[in-house]
Amino acid sequence: MNKFFIRIGSVVFTGMVLSMSCKKALDVPPTHMVPVKQMWQVKNDARSAVFGTYGLLRAALSNNNAYLAYGELRGGDFVSTSRSDIAAVTENDLRSSEAVVEEWKNWRRFYAAIAQANLCLEKLAKVKENDxxxxxxNLKLDIANVRYLRALTYFYLVRIWGNVPLITKTAEGTFPQVQKSDRQTILDFITQEAQAALNDLPWRYNGQSPEQSGLYWEQSDSHWRGIIANKGAAYQLLAHIAAWRGNYLETERYTKIAIDNKALGGYDIIDIGNLTxxxxxxxxxxxxxxxxxLPADKEFQEASASGHIEDWTLALPYVSRKTPDIYIPNDTILQIFNEKNDNRFGINESGTALGNYFTGFGSPIPMFSKIRQLSTTGADPLRNYQSAIVIFRYEDLVLLRAEALIFLGDPDKATQLLNSIRSQRGLPEYKVADGHIADAILKERRRELLGEGWRWFDLVRFEQVPGYTRFTAQDIKAGALYWPLSKEVMNGNRALQQNEFWQH
Structure with missing residues (x-):
């Protein structure tokens, strides 16, 4: 089986599907046209359709590094060197009419992924009839993957825009004139979707579980490891949905199951060497x-010059440009890494910076170098990168459970989980008597997950946004946490209203 076809060739199919179901609606240009009567006939159609959904979600998150704009830039750690569009987001000036900011305000790429998922759920059974x-x-696993992706995509939409249209069927021609659904309704829906997917997903695609036998799409477990939905990822999504709703009882339940079954899932805390x-x-x-x-491996010709954090954060000596687009100021670095012996970043007794999170600490523009997945070795004049967008990793899961336990009144267990991360990063054990454990967990998430698209969402969940932005409690009540809608979205669907805080 051609691995390249599975990993990236299927994304070409995205254009085919969109041309059939919602070309006008979503304004994502197709690359090929295939007559409807020739679709959904053979198993390869199903394979391409399912992995095309993964490709569309990757496209939505990587477009102008959208996942960083939504999840990282608004949190205040990164600042822009010269780009006014990025500066608008870091300063939470989302009324900006900069072209890229308008792109970030536009949810059409997310709804393209949802349209693809809806189409798969309606049509995959036809393949089984015809081939x-x-x-x-095959059908059961493919549907589970697609339902998981639809839930994950809506979870991004809810966290970014709040109330959004809930569309669960394919739309012909134009985007349906659908009003927004309340975000609690969306969260109810995606909880049900993730639970349904969970039931049919295996822990691993190794053919050793009731949910999956043999090979999934003729590939071994090592091929699928970490890059498609599995039970652990489903539990983690459900845990985050519950935490977003403030239902920490459910968060603790889901995270405990995922952690207790880490041997089945094949995941664990890793050392700093593997992290960087x-x-x-x-x-x-x-x-x-x-x-x-969501990978972008050069082995499968997926590396690219954009849609990767390195495109914003790296400069000489790693790539051939003088200044990165974004950086974390020295003072902020010292605020984040304010404990001795942290092997992610620290200053030794002689004043030398240690660790791989940063390069050039002390210079006017220190470089965030934690993530450096260049597509070639040595000099890289094309500035191509192959970093994956990491949606969920085990350290997030552990810290999320610690967070839940704090809100459930069990600081001792929460501290044990927190220390399981700290010990791997060279830090001494935290003791409940040292201070406020919830603050310690938030600080550890800031250090561990820096640059991975979590900071803003963490601040929202911990209700800490006023402490790190210009927003007041009144602004937050009026909807300042959510993004405004682009002019294109508003003009395309007259049933919508602009998010309240951004109406004036």
């Missing part, structure tokens, strides 16, 4: 601690 080689197990490994490791997407990532 005996497409088995009942430039030739694989976490940010290639198939590390021992990654539960789900």
């Amino acid at each position: 005996f080689r497409y088995t009942a197990e 490994n430039t030739q694989g490791g976490v940010f290639q997407g198939q590390s021992a601690n990654v539960l789900l990532a």
Whole structure:
């Protein structure tokens, strides 16, 4: 089986599907046209359709590094060197009419992924009718993957825009004139979707579980490791949905199951060497601690010059440009890494900076170098990168459970989990008597997950946004946490209203 076809060739199919179901609606240009009567006939159609959904979600998150704009830039750690569009987001000036900011305000790429998922759920059964080689197990696993992706995509939409249209069927021609659904309704829906997917997903695709036997799409477990949905990733998604709703009882339940079954899932806490490994490791997407990532591996011709954090953060000596687009100021670095012996970043007794999170600390523009997945070795004049967008990894899962336990009144267990991360990063044990354990967990998430698209969402969940932005409690009540809608979205669907805080 041609691995390249599975990993990236299927994304070409994305254009085919969109041209059939929602070309006008979503304004994502197709690359090929295929007559409807020729679709959904053979098992390869199903394979391409399912992995095309993964490709569309990757496209939505990587477009102008959208996942960083939504999840990282608004949190205040990164600042822009010269780009006014990035500066608008770091300063939470989302009324900006900069072209790239308008792109980030536009949810059409997310709804393209949802349209693809809806189409798969409606049409995959036809493949089984038409091709005996497409088995009942193929169908079950493919549907579970697609339902998981639809839930994950809506979870991004809810966290970014709040109330959004809930569309669960394919739309012909134009985008349906659908009003927004309340975000609690969306969260109810995606909880049900993730639970349904969970029931049919295996812990691993090794053919050793009731949910999956033999090979999934003729590939071994090592091929699928960390890059498609599995039980661990489903539990982690459900845990985050519950935490977003403030239902920490459910968060603790889901995270406990995922952690207790880490041997089945094949994940664990990893050392700092693998975390910052430039030739694989976490940010290639198939590390021992990654539960789900969207890869861009050069082996499968997926590397590119944009849609990767390195495109914003790296400069000489790693790539041939003088200044990165974003950086974390020296003072902020010292605020984040304010404990001795942290092997992610620290200052030794002689004043030398240690660790791979940063390069050039002390210079006017220190470089965030934690993630450096260059697509070639040595000089890289084309500035191509192959870093994966890591959606879920084990350290997040552990810290999320610690967070839940705090809100459930069990600081001792929460501290044990927190220390399981701290000990791997060279830090001494935290003791409940040292201070406020919730603050310690938030600080550890800031250090461990820096640059991975979590900071803003963490601040929202911990209700800490006023402490790190210009927003007041009144602004937050009026909807300042959510993004405004682009002019294109508003003009395309007259049933919508602009998010309240951004109406004036």
